[in-house]
Amino acid sequence: MTQLQHLPAAAESSAIVAAVQQDGAVILDDVLNESFIAALREETDPYMEHTNNGEDHFAGHHTTRTGGLLVRSEKCRELIEHETILNPCNEFLAPYCERVQLHLTQIIRIRPGETAQMIHRDRWAWGKHLSHLEPQFNTIWAITDFTSENGATQVVPGSTQWPDDQEIQPEQIAQAEMKAGSVLVYSGSVFHSGGANTSDQDRIGINITYALGWLRQEENQYLSCPPELAKDLSPTLQGLAGYAMGQYALGYFTPPGAPGEGPEVVPPQYALGITESHSTMGGVGDLEALKRALST
DSSP states (O other): OOOOOEEETTOOHHHHHHHHHHHSEEEEESOSOHHHHHHHHHHHHHHHHTOOBOSSTTTOTTEEEEOOHHHHOHHHHHHHTOHHHHHHHHHHHGGGOSOEEEEEEEEEEEOTTOOOOOOBOGGGGGTTTTTTSOOEEEEEEESSOBOTTBTOOEEOTTOTTSOTTOOOOGGGOEEOOBOTTOEEEEESSSOEEOOOBOSSSOEEEEEEEEEETTSOOSSOHHHHSOHHHHTTSOHHHHHHHTOSOSBTTBSOBOOOOSTTSSOSSBOGGGGGTOOSOOOTTOOHHHHHHHHHHHHO
């Protein structure tokens, strides 16, 4: 059976990016310690325990999916803006956007008796319209050990350039076996799926994914994290959630009000009470970046 590459938690961003570009996925070992995982579970287990199983084969009849982690968990917020992930994420997606955004936050619990999920690509969230570029940089954080028995994620290394209708053979599939605290990093183009859980224990992972800033998010962060909650986040998290211009002239809005009441065009930060001087359509740097992109 084929194997996935493992790198240490302190691996350079360039090494992580190179591995994802080559194989479509890589495992970073032992990024989180036991005390961090325990604190995270204390925050998130109550939500997970009140989440129903999925309603179809893809979601999993013995799988729960719990979202809204940006506002529900301080420890999940730390994962979302973890430099070990954000630095290679920005490097990996930089050829296709000026800003990356948070795409999805979800606790995936695969329970005993679950069958293997359909092999798929995450970029199919946008249909087949993005086959010419890479739209995502994704993670699954292991909160429990991931084993071949309990449903470790199945990945097809080297499959990022294969056609969408490629027939996957069993010998081409690797399982992302890793210890709790490790993280699977993978692209939106690699074929993968949740594994079958033939054990008597839950497999718990946290799926945090990032996408090009000009795409529609899978999990609508503006509704999961409205302005009254987003205003208390760090600037990095506010930007990832979408409360920042995606690039020049992408993302501004007009506040509701009577004629002559309030400004006409403002950047998203205005909704958070950040009213200091901002260019309404984006900063000078945003405009120059757009000009450079259009000239290449």
